Amino acid sequence: MWIAVSVLNPLIAFLAICIIPIAEVGEHQNSFLSYIGSLTGGSWLATIVSINAVTVLSGAVLTSFVGVNGLIKRMTLDRILPNYFLKENKRGSTYRILILFFLLCCSVLLVTKGKLGPLAAVYALSFLTVMASFALGNILLKLRRSRLPRPEYAKPGAVLIALFAIIVALYGNVKANPQYLVTFLQYFVPSVLLILAMLMRKDIMHFVVNILESVSKGYKRYTVTRQRFLNRSLKKLYEQNFVFFSKGDDISTLNKVMMYLHENEVTNKMKIVTILDKDKQPDPKFLSDFDTLDRAYPEVDMEYITMVGEFTPELVDQLSKEWSIPKNFMFISSSGERFSYRVDELGGVRLIL
Structure with a gap:
């Protein structure tokens, strides 16, 4: 992708400079490539370029629907958004999410009156905000999840440079068109308020x-x-059971888990599960500390469970079905380099420490 963009974009710009005067670029910005096609190859080339543009945009729209559907569904499963969005039809499609996103897209089109300038500005602000969240998330991973194994590592300096460049781009967009920032905030602020209300x-x-x-x-x-x-x-919220897979050797980690649940979740039921090797017993000191921790949180019904075997995605799936607890209500702490599975292979288990 990087090679294609690095080669094609400068060549297209160079081609445009060679074919038409710079002054004419602004006159045909809504259909610039098809206009160049009509000048160089005739109407047939302009038609091909237009068809290609419609196809690419259709793919982009489809991708956005798929991405938003997965994002909102995951946020709803994590109780960040109302359960209203989880309603499915006979084919298993969460149609309420798709309808909501379609209405939002139509409303943006109506608010901007279909003009490309405002639409492009709102998209640019949204895209740059998402890119900034990636950079901030990467920094948080380095600070809070340094032991978490991942296939790609970005150097801190590169992340900071990228974040600075994004901030400059955001400032430039807002400086050039301050009125478009209001349109962006009309959608951004209500979304944030809804999420805060759910939290x-x-x-x-x-x-x-x-x-x-x-x-x-x-x-x-x-x-x-x-x-x-x-x-x-x-009462229904509090009755939701949560599971934390513990290594069974650090009571301070369990205390952090309980603090996290108290601050971020609504429940009074917690299962602490430790997977042991064959012929191995839990540490008596840990069991004593667990009893102390249980008394420290009298409002939470804590249950300590030991199982013989190996912590695998299959075991997570088995316990989720057996206990009727969704996987997104199961937690683990940061795993080391020796852990055999990636977090995404566990089917939605959440990493909280």
Whole structure:
């Protein structure tokens, strides 16, 4: 891809300079390549270029639908977005996600009135923001997950240079067209607020329950009904079971896991699973420390389970089906270089420490 872009893009620019005056470039920016084709080869070449452009754009749109569908589904499974989006049709397609994304795309088209300038600017801001998140994520991996094995390593200096270049590009786009930033924020801010509301839903629901309890007695029937609904919703959230696969030798890691659950998840049930080799028993000191940790979190029902065997994707799949616990509610800590599997091979198990 890099070779193709490095060769084709400069050649196309050089070809354009050779064929038409620079002043005419702006006059045909909506169909520039087809215009060059009509000048060099005639209408037949312009038609071929146009068909090729439509095909490429159709592929890009299809790719965006597939990517957004996978992203929102994963975020919903991790309880970052409402479960409303997980509804599937008979063919197993999460059609609500696809319909929502289609409506969002149509709304962007209507807001920008179909003009290429605003559309390109909104796309550029979105794309650069995603690229910046990649750079920030890479930096966080280096700081928080340095032991996590991965096939490619980027040097810190290269990541910082890339992040600086992205920031410069963002500033340039905003400086050139400040009005397009407003359009971008009209979609970005509500999305962030929705995600924050889902992450803080436990506190929000408790707050609403307290508000309803303090409402005047004149609205007692209404408030009691709503209060019962919220309490049932909270109870359903708390009953979700989580699993953490522990090496069974470090109680401080388990304490960090419990702190993570308290801050980021809504549950009061936790299974701690340790996979042992044959004829091996858990460390008695660890069991004693586990009892102490269990007493430190009285609101959480902690269950320690030992199993003989090997930690494999097949075992994860077996336990997920046996316990009816989705794999995205199963956690592991950072694995070392000797770990036989990549995180993505575990089918959605989350890495939290």
